[in-house]
Amino acid sequence: MNKWVASFAALATASVSAAAEDLENTAARFGMRETILQISLSPSGDKIAYVSAGPGHTEVVNIVDLNGGADIVSITGNTEQIADITGCEWVTNSRLVCELYGVGNASGLLLPFTRTIAIDDDGSDMKMISERDSFRALGFRQNGGDIVALDVEGDEGRILFTKEYVKETTIGTRLANDQEGLGVDSIDVFKGSSRSVERPDAQASRYIADENGDIRLKYRDLVDGSGYLSGERVFMYRDAGKSSWNRMEPVSVNGKVRDDFAPVAVDAGRNVVYGYAKENGFDVIIEAPLDNLANGRIVMSRDDVDVDSLIRIGRQRRVVGATYATEKRAIDYFDPKLDELATALGNALPEHPLVNIIGSSADENKLLIVASSDTDPGMVYLYDKTSNQLEPLLAVRELLSEQAMSRMTPVSYKSADGTEIPAYLTLPIGAEAKNLPAIVLPHGGPAARDEWGFDWLPQFFASRGYLVLQPNYRGSAGYGEDWYGKNGYQAWETAISDINDAGRWLVSSGMADGEKLAIAGWSYGGYAALQSQVIEPDLYKAVVAIAPVTDLEYLREDARRYTNYSLRDEQLGQGPHIAAGSPLRHADRFKAPVQLFHGDLDLNVDVRHSQMMAKRLESAGKNVTYTEFDGLQHNLGDSKVRMNMLIAIDKFLASALGN
The missing domain is CATH 2.130.10 (Methylamine Dehydrogenase; Chain H)
Known part of the structure; x- marks a missing residue:
């Protein structure tokens, strides 16, 4: 081999390795759950107790004596995958109560539960209060x-x-x-x-x-x-x-x-x-x-x-x-x-x-x-x-704490019917808003909204060079009952149209490269990402759906064994919008490659939504990858899982968009 070719090959290999290492480090930082999941101050104001994320799915309860050198002392933790320590509250200056939330599987029926313990601030004398x-x-x-x-x-x-x-x-x-x-x-x-x-x-x-x-x-x-x-x-x-x-x-x-x-x-x-x-x-x-x-x-x-x-x-x-x-x-x-x-x-x-x-x-x-x-x-x-x-x-x-972050800017764009849709735009650091690879990231809910502030998912995407737009489409909460309308399921056509208009606006404004435009979402956001393919299969060139709803009738039937069935039934309503608004039933319409993720203890959206979506897309000869996580709930509250998911999404988008 020519020495110059050999040198170039070695340099290329080193660059690839460096890029892979950079991706892994970046995904680890953004995927790691919060250092402070919850925090409280003692009655005297001299101590704090906080719940922090440990490795993987674990949580740790920490005590800091603010008058004693401010050393962090871990007093107890949780390694059970089906349950999380959600918070601790001081009852006295030496005694706390801590709550755990979990989801169990009883013969196929997922049941949420809580349990509360009392514990001294040195980790001793633990008692079940529940x-x-x-x-x-x-x-x-x-x-x-x-x-x-x-x-x-x-x-x-x-x-x-x-x-x-x-x-x-x-x-x-x-x-x-x-x-x-x-x-x-x-x-x-x-x-x-x-x-x-x-x-x-x-x-x-x-x-x-x-x-x-x-x-x-x-x-x-x-x-x-x-x-x-x-x-x-x-x-x-x-x-x-x-x-x-x-x-x-x-x-x-x-x-x-x-x-x-x-x-x-x-x-x-x-x-x-x-x-x-x-x-x-x-x-x-x-x-x-x-x-x-x-x-x-x-x-x-x-x-x-x-x-x-x-x-x-x-x-x-x-x-x-x-x-x-x-x-x-x-x-x-x-x-x-x-x-x-x-x-x-x-x-x-x-x-x-x-x-x-x-x-x-x-x-x-x-x-x-x-x-x-x-x-x-x-x-x-x-x-x-x-x-x-x-x-x-x-x-x-x-x-x-030392990671440079991208600015999040409130913007608005016109929908197809002329309505101004509020949204948030996040640009990669130092990038000009021109012809960039871009991701439309609709929020979950749908009775929720995005807000200005730190958000780990768009920040990760921005750190990887993507422009990110988060639309508060009609059907979002917080803007009054007219904006909420019939909700994002019964009026899914309006919500999805607003979300697709977000993608079109990015391209028509020159900010996004139309050949490098993707959509991603979690829960209802994942549903919107999939349904966007049903309505406009040529708009987005890649689809990422995390814990998505894929069939509205599934969503209704999933609630039948729970006391909220009538409320879900009323939310969804009856009519042709159920079939038309279920991406599972329209796998043949898909053109873009699809990436799915789901936890098998998801109480919000049953795992069968993603399982069946993957099967339907495969049967239709479409490009789909599916990853299922054992023992995880809707939020995929596991730092290692989130890290690996971010790595997989980055590689998927790079391949699908040709980055």
Whole structure:
């Protein structure tokens, strides 16, 4: 071999190896789950507890004593693939309760469940707080309980905690439980002992306490004759210090009855209830005196987007404001002092405009704050009101703390009927928005929306040289009921048309190379990616669908063994849109290569959607690859799996688009 040819071959091999190593490292950084999955501050404000992602699918609970050198001490962890540690809450300065969420497979029926443990902050004295399953039980206890209130009855170690009652067989005993439904117990988290404070209600789904720890609200979800949830919810309330429940009468605002009012919180000091209702098609926040529900008032509203969440603070979860998202998310505080503080924090962190108070000490003098942006996953800070000091603690994603990120820009484009569709555009760093390989990335839901801020998936794609567009198509939530319409299933033609218009706009504007245009999505986003091929098979040159819906009738039938069947049935409706809107039934229309991913414990979208889609495409002679992950749920919460998936997607797109 000529020495120059040999040298060139060696250089090429080294370049390929370097490129492969770069891809693997990049995928590992972006695929790694958060360093901080959840974090909380102790009542004294001197310690933090946070749940972090360990290797693969594991989670670790860590403690940091802020007065003791700030060393990180891991006290317990989880290696069970079917369950995740979702969070820990301080009950006292030395005792925590931690919740696990999982999905089990009972003879082909996927069942979600939660369990809660109490543990000392040194990892000792672990106790199960959730009611243990009995061999006599006539059913599986899915609900392991939720904290309703902390620091109850003046006792630091006692919490109010929901308890699911399951009937037991009476054979061989007179002591079997014959009650069912959701109640509330007062539990000593040190001893594990409990006593009932709220008898079980067979139709109760939630209890809400005020800031004093008194249970003031109860949700009752009604069922139809077949045992399915009917969609009708009854709200009950009671006066402070009383035991009897009253059905909440409609709230009125300026003489107008608000039948849609849904209460979510009670302020005991002012004796008012907060809740959501519609005003001119948008979600608004209303408050009303509990002793005069006819005298309600709107405390926050917008005429362009929904006010979608209350902001709460402290161990008593008192309401201090509300939040909404226009091009970027904003918070309006009802509390003038917090509003002033938020302004000051925003000025102190100008490069991180998304500032959220996520925890506080018991006296609220110390606050946990997360500040983030589109190019920064976030930093956790401790703010001390007394000293006026703001101290950085931990990066939300440690592996990405030094990674350069791409800017996310709010944009809009015209749909085929002239409607302006809001979207977010992410460009590769240093790239000119001209003739780039591009990915349209519709969000899941469909009753959801994309927001300005850090998002690991588009950031990975941008780091690999792709322009990414995330459209908030009609059928998205957050923009009012007219924008939501009939929902993204019954009105899938509108939603998919908007998504395809996103791709056409990228090409017609000159930003994207039409021969290197792909579409990718997760859940409904994956459905949209597949259905785009049914409608316009020549538009996208590659399709990536993660945990996608592939047949609308499957989606209906998947719910038949669950209590939400009637709600799913109503969401989907009946008619020709079911067959026309199911990509599984139109595999012959596909032209672009397809890549599918799915976990086999997916409760949101059953794995058979992807299994059958792959088979139909193969039978039709189409180019399809399918990867199935054992023991994983809808979010594929495994860092190694996500890394390998990102590597596979990158290689697939490079091959399909000729990059």
